[in-house]
Amino acid sequence: xxxxxxxxxxxxxxxxxxxxxxxxxxxxxxxxxxxxxxxxxxxxxxxxxxxxxxxxxxxxxxxxxxxxxxxxxxxxxxxxxxxxxxxxxxxxxxxxxxxxxxxxxxxxxxxxxxxxxxxxxxxxxxxxxxxxxxxxxxxxxxxxxxxxxxxxxxxxxxxxxxxxxxxxxxxxxxxxxxxxxxxxxxxxxxxxxxxxxxxxxxxxxxxxxxxxxxxxxxxxxxxxxxxxxxxxxxxxxxxxxxxxxxxxxxxxxxxxxxxxxxxxxxxxxxxxxxxxxxxxxxxxxxxxxxxxxxxxxxxxxxxxxxxxxxxxxxxxxxxxxxxxxxxxxxxxxxxxx
Numbered sequence: 001x002x003x004x005x006x007x008x009x010x011x012x013x014x015x016x017x018x019x020x021x022x023x024x025x026x027x028x029x030x031x032x033x034x035x036x037x038x039x040x041x042x043x044x045x046x047x048x049x050x051x052x053x054x055x056x057x058x059x060x061x062x063x064x065x066x067x068x069x070x071x072x073x074x075x076x077x078x079x080x081x082x083x084x085x086x087x088x089x090x091x092x093x094x095x096x097x098x099x100x101x102x103x104x105x106x107x108x109x110x111x112x113x114x115x116x117x118x119x120x121x122x123x124x125x126x127x128x129x130x131x132x133x134x135x136x137x138x139x140x141x142x143x144x145x146x147x148x149x150x151x152x153x154x155x156x157x158x159x160x161x162x163x164x165x166x167x168x169x170x171x172x173x174x175x176x177x178x179x180x181x182x183x184x185x186x187x188x189x190x191x192x193x194x195x196x197x198x199x200x201x202x203x204x205x206x207x208x209x210x211x212x213x214x215x216x217x218x219x220x221x222x223x224x225x226x227x228x229x230x231x232x233x234x235x236x237x238x239x240x241x242x243x244x245x246x247x248x249x250x251x252x253x254x255x256x257x258x259x260x261x262x263x264x265x266x267x268x269x270x271x272x273x274x275x276x277x278x279x280x281x282x283x284x285x286x287x288x289x290x291x292x293x294x295x296x297x298x299x300x301x302x303x304x305x306x307x308x309x310x311x312x313x314x315x316x317x318x319x320x321x322x323x324x325x326x327x328x329x330x331x332x333x334x335x336x337x
Contacts, residue, residue, distance in 0.1 A: 002295050005030040005050075005058055005088075007079060008070035009042035012093055016068045017046045019287040025295060032058050055079055059086045066298060069093055072167040073174065077102040084113040091294050093120045095178050095318065096311035098169035103315040107308040118294045118304030119311035121182040123241045125289035126282065127272040128257040132245070133187045135252070135259055135268065142249030147184050147225040149243035149254075150236065151176035157231030163207045171209030173200060174318060176240060177229030181217070182306065182314050183241040183254065184225050190310065191219040196320035197330045204232035215321045220335055239276050 004026055006013050013031075020026045030050035033039040043051045052058040055067075059082070066089035069079050077097045080090045090110075096119050097103040110117040123129055136144060153176065161167040162175060185191065200213035212230040219225065228237075242255040252259040255276055259268040274282045297304040320331040 002026050002298065003029040003063060003065045005032065005064045005067045006042075006048075006070065007032045007055060007067055009033040009035075009038045010070060013042070013068070013070040015283070015287050016070060016091075016291065017042075017048075018284065019291045020068075021046065022288050023291060023295065026291070030058055030064060055082060059083070059088070064088055066091065066294070072161045073098055073169050074167045077106055080106050080117065081109040084109045084115050084117060087113065087115050089115045089294075089298050090117045091120060091291070092117060092311070094122075094182075094311070094314075095169070095174040096308070096315050100312065100315040100319045103308075103312040107312050110308040116297055116304055117308045118290075118297065119306045119308065120290060121179070121186075121306045121310065121314070122283075122286050122290050123179055123183045124186050124306060125286045125293065126274055128254055128274050129183060129186060129241075131271050132252055132254055132257065132259070133189070135271070136187055136245060136247070137189055140250065140259055140268065141245060141247030141252055141261065144188065144223050144245055144247045146223060146246050147188070147243055148246075149180035149184050149225065149227045149241065150238045151178070151180040151227065151229040151240055152233050152236040152238075153231050153240075154233050154236035157205055157207075157211060163205070163209055165208045168209055170318065170322065171202065171207055172211050172229045172231045173213055173215075173321060176231070177213065177215070177227055177321075178314050178318065179241045180227045180229065180243060181215075181225075181317055182310070184227070184243050184245075185219075185310075185313070186306075187243070187245065187254070188219060188221065188223055188225075190313075191221045191223070192335050193313065193317050193320070193333050194218045194220050194335070195330050195332045196317055196324055198321035198324040200321060200325040204230070213321070213325070215317075215324075217317055239279060 195218045198215040245252040250261040257273045
């Protein structure tokens with residue numbers, strides 16, 4: 001039985017707790033939050049026997065195999081490194097950290113620890129994405145030239161710490177854009193980023209962080225990807241992570257998912273297609289599969305995907321995007337894996 005602890009009691013922790021309850025080999029053993037009322041309510045809802053105000057108190061008591069970190073971004077680095085150093089496996093919510101420097105420190109800690117770390121870039125666990133990666137990777141649409149993806153909330157935006165730079169580090173880019181960035185990178189075979197240019201700002205709310213942006217990433221394999229992201233936009237072209245793939249011999253799309261070859265005009269009817277009319281069910285299954293993968297990797301001692309290195313690459317793109325927007329120029333990145 002895998003003894004899990006949850007760090008945080010917000011919306012994302014709720015999604016992870018529901019997923020854990022559906023997996024027979026998982027036990028929700030403990031929860032951590034500095035707010036007593038929220039802690040008590042969350043523990044009661046999910047029948048969690050142990051409650052703590054701090055991670056260090058939890059670690060001191062022992063009896064935990066793995067930790068799910070679902071706290072504000074500013075806490076991710078310290079908390080995940082503390083857990084790894086204590087030999088506790090970590091499922092770390094996206095974005096991995098406030099910036100690439102912190103992400104690099106988490107990567108180093110994961111490489112020196114016997115414990116494993118998985119970054120919760122959750123779209124990788126929807127069957128559509130895995131199928132497109134396989135089809136596109138084997139040449140179904142020929143060489144990919146470019147992609148265009150979305151991480152947009154129409155007529156909705158978060159509040160609380162998500163909009164506070166000190167706690168979140170950024171806004172819609174780190175909340176929504178990273179989903180689309182990691183999704184396209186995964187389908188393309190996880191190439192390293194070569195350059196980034198971006199325009200980012202806040203236009204729809206009185207935020208301390210960005211609510212709107214567009215970035216262009218050139219990958220080491222020559223493909224270039226545009227990604228739109230935002231909160232409170234008047235229109236969303238697709239659900240979060242929805243991406244178009246333009247190849248020399250065809251076209252594919254994620255959410256809604258299909259693939260068409262130019263020469264034959266045949267559409268691949270064997271692709272899985274998530275029912276985006278029922279996103280709650282799609283996302284619930286996504287969280288279950290993500291957690292199943294994490295637990296299976298712990299049981300087998302194999303490296304989770306996406307791991308710390310994948311999360312670090314996304315944070316390098318995020319840092320470059322903010323720098324590009326600030327200075328109005330292309331940011332070139334070294335090929336660092």
